[in-house]
Amino acid sequence: MKFLGKLWNILSYLLALAAVFFFLFPIVWMFLTSLKDRVDVFATPPRLLFTPTLSNYASVLRSDFMGNLINSALIAVISTAGSIVMGSLTAYGFSRYGRFRGSENLLFWILSLRMLPSVAVAVPFYILFRTFSLMDTRIGLILVYSIFNISFSIWLLKGFFDEVPPDIEEAAMLEGYRPHQIFRKISLPLVKAGIATSAVFCLIQSLNEFLLALLLTSNRAVTAPVGLAHFQRQFGLEWGEFAAAATLFVLPVILFTILVRNQLIRGLSFGRLS
Numbered sequence: 001m002k003f004l005g006k007l008w009n010i011l012s013y014l015l016a017l018a019a020v021f022f023f024l025f026p027i028v029w030m031f032l033t034s035l036k037d038r039v040d041v042f043a044t045p046p047r048l049l050f051t052p053t054l055s056n057y058a059s060v061l062r063s064d065f066m067g068n069l070i071n072s073a074l075i076a077v078i079s080t081a082g083s084i085v086m087g088s089l090t091a092y093g094f095s096r097y098g099r100f101r102g103s104e105n106l107l108f109w110i111l112s113l114r115m116l117p118s119v120a121v122a123v124p125f126y127i128l129f130r131t132f133s134l135m136d137t138r139i140g141l142i143l144v145y146s147i148f149n150i151s152f153s154i155w156l157l158k159g160f161f162d163e164v165p166p167d168i169e170e171a172a173m174l175e176g177y178r179p180h181q182i183f184r185k186i187s188l189p190l191v192k193a194g195i196a197t198s199a200v201f202c203l204i205q206s207l208n209e210f211l212l213a214l215l216l217t218s219n220r221a222v223t224a225p226v227g228l229a230h231f232q233r234q235f236g237l238e239w240g241e242f243a244a245a246a247t248l249f250v251l252p253v254i255l256f257t258i259l260v261r262n263q264l265i266r267g268l269s270f271g272r273l274s
Contacts, residue, residue, distance in 0.1 A: 087153025
């Protein structure tokens, strides 16, 4: 039995290592490609040993992509922050005061907004943006991304607020806390795992969105996913520069996820208090 137990542990570690390698390989390969010159990029078979170069990063830093990256960062951060604020307030309201007829249907309708594919609302948004002079503006994309992200935040955070014992809030009320103080000082800190989880997913969604950004921007508010498409040249894709730009694009998300990893792990268990 001890032998079988040790064998199972070894197999478990091997499977875990295989899974880590499987998910990290594209990122590592992208980073290695960003350090290769044109000869090494197209070498057959691929070269694992090569002389690294920063020329691709230098080209990206001189290009318009850095402006696209700044646009993406501002739009994603502001829309995520707004979604968390509005989503937490609404989720708390549904959790504590949302027991009325049709509340479940209303919650499902809110969640269904997140299910809409971008292509289904592209034309209506284009008409609205053109009517209200929001074409090619950051504020326009912030509003659009917030619409999709708020619904997800409400659905996710409500489950966390439901796990907060009402007795804690009642005790705070007896101590003289007002409802807004109970929410801000008692309930909100207890769901920080859910907030971290929601923030990561909202941030990734805002950064990755391509179709609406392509349709609703042309110059000033172009985002990084659209900017990456501009590395397609007349004679093919500049793989080295493309990989360097993509590395700069994903690096902030990876760093942010690492910073909130403890809360994220708790949040992915859904409903566990921090």
